[in-house]
Amino acid sequence: MMDCIIVGGGVSGMFAAITAAGQGKKVLILEKNDCLGKKILITGNGRCNFTNEIVNPLYYSSEDNAKGHAFADKVLSECGNDKLLEMMSELGMSFYVREGYYYPKTDEAVTFRDTLINEINRLGIEVVYNYNLRSIKRTDNGFELSDKNNIYHGKKVILAMGGKAAPKTGSSGDAYYYLEGLGHKIIPPLPALTTLKTDYPTSLQGVNALADITLLIDDERIATEHGFIKYYKGMLSGIPIYQLSTRAAKAFNGKCKVEILVDFLADTNIDKAISRGLDERNALYQSINPKIVDAYYEEGNIQLFSSVKYEIIGYGDYNSAQCTSGGVDINEISPDTMESKVCPGLYITGELMDITGRCGGYNIQWAFSTGVIAGSNI
Numbered sequence: 378m379m380d381c382i383i384v385g386g387g388v389s390g391m392f393a394a395i396t397a398a399g400q401g402k403k404v405l406i407l408e409k410n411d412c413l414g415k416k417i418l419i420t421g422n423g424r425c426n427f428t429n430e431i432v433n434p435l436y437y438s439s440e441d442n443a444k445g446h447a448f449a450d451k452v453l454s455e456c457g458n459d460k461l462l463e464m465m466s467e468l469g470m471s472f473y474v475r476e477g478y479y480y481p482k483t484d485e486a487v488t489f490r491d492t493l494i495n496e497i498n499r500l501g502i503e504v505v506y507n508y509n510l511r512s513i514k515r516t517d518n519g520f521e522l523s524d525k526n527n528i529y530h531g532k533k534v535i536l537a538m539g540g541k542a543a544p545k546t547g548s549s550g551d552a553y554y555y556l557e558g559l560g561h562k563i564i565p566p567l568p569a570l571t572t573l574k575t576d577y578p579t580s581l582q583g584v585n586a587l588a589d590i591t592l593l594i595d596d597e598r599i600a601t602e603h604g605f606i607k608y609y610k611g612m613l614s615g616i617p618i619y620q621l622s623t624r625a626a627k628a629f630n631g632k633c634k635v636e637i638l639v640d641f642l643a644d645t646n647i648d649k650a651i652s653r654g655l656d657e658r659n660a661l662y663q664s665i666n667p668k669i670v671d672a673y674y675e676e677g678n679i680q681l682f683s684s685v686k687y688e689i690i691g692y693g694d695y696n697s698a699q700c701t702s703g704g705v706d707i708n709e710i711s712p713d714t715m716e717s718k719v720c721p722g723l724y725i726t727g728e729l730m731d732i733t734g735r736c737g738g739y740n741i742q743w744a745f746s747t748g749v750i751a752g753s754n755i
């Protein structure tokens with residue numbers, strides 16, 4: 378009988394295991410893949426942006442944002458970016474910060490993953506690979522977990538199985554089914570930090586443009602982001618789009634009118650170009666990608682470049698998404714311990730719960746914080 382079985386050897390599962398084993402607990406990790414931390418390898422474009430200089434509860438969203446912020450505040454006050462940086466230093470990984478984003482000093486995501494694996498090996502934590510959890514049952518003194526071949530018993534269980542984003546890395550939403558069976562409420566999951574589908578002239582394929590980008594839901598301005606919008610394979614992409622996509626996808630799914638308003642004139646010197654006698658089109662060319670100018674130019678109407686509107690007609694699927702919104706209702710999880718309020722002895726970590734961070738290292742930070750809290754409370 379294990380003190381704790383952790384299902385899922387991704388970010389939160391590995392941190393939970395290291396923390397629990399570090400406190401002398403007998404821990405077993407059950408992992409669907411033939412290796413640990415597969416998703417880490419594709420994070421941050423292969424460089425793993427693992428946290429941020431500024432970690433604020435307001436950067437996390439949930440079905441009920443006020444409750445989500447309060448939950449995130451508790452978790453991050455207990456275990457924030459200082460703790461993550463401290464742990465990675467203690468484990469001997471070097472890192473650097475650029476524009477607030479933290480990366481391993483090697484600039485390789487595999488370094489972050491392997492640092493955790495080295496510690497898992499050092500602590501002698503047992504790992505069973507190619508284990509695809511099929512059932513979880515309560516017993517008199519804990520839990521019984523089984524796949525098609527093997528049964529394991531643990532006094533406590535941490536479900537660290539992730540959401541549905543990037544299913545090729547192993548996280549395909551299996552946990553929702555088991556958790557519903559144990560009495561949990563699942564907020565319907567949706568792709569988050571993803572691309573948005575719209576119609577735009579084909580001449581714009583491949584263009585990147587720096588702009589202010591605003592999300593409109595039913596004509597109401599919801600949020601504005603500054604950065605590069607990318608026109609890619611019939612979708613709008615780029616970090617500002619990812620940041621707005623979580624709310625956009627929810628609203629689109631809720632049958633709201635969703636639009637993206639792009640201000641290409643923000644922070645440009647077009648007025649100066651015109652005051653020097655340049656004609657409108659050439660003045661625009663000095664500040665805005667010529668393909669965008671050519672696609673939308675109307676004589677005498679320069680201002681239209683401050684509000685080019687795209688109606689959103691869909692969003693990128695889980696293969697394009699970096700995260701999952703929705704998941705286990707946070708009202709049913711203790712923010713102090715990550716223990717389920719519905720099923721005592723069961724703990725829930727990481728992306729599996731209904732908390733979604735922005736781009737910028739906030740989701741690995743979340744997986745770390747919730748993993749460490751669960752691992753130290755089992």
Ligand SMILES: Cc1cc2nc3c(=O)[nH]c(=O)nc-3n(C[C@H](O)[C@H](O)[C@H](O)COP(=O)(O)OP(=O)(O)OC[C@H]3O[C@@H](n4cnc5c(N)ncnc54)[C@H](O)[C@@H]3O)c2cc1C
Pocket residue numbers: 384385386387388389390407408409410413414415416417419420421422425426427428508509510511537538539540542543546547548549550551552698699700726727728729737738739740741742744
């Ligand atoms: C392309 C991409 C880029 C990203 N970049 C960043 C970034 O730079 N910074 C950042 O902060 N976040 C980033 N993220 C998000 C971040 O990687 C995740 O939020 C984080 O990994 C979630 O950790 P987790 O432990 O909850 O789940 P995961 O890391 O997904 O781990 C879940 C584990 O559970 C296992 N599992 C699932 N089902 C079963 C089962 N039935 N039986 C046994 N095991 C199972 C899976 O195989 C997997 O190993 C990115 C995500 C993607 C897809």
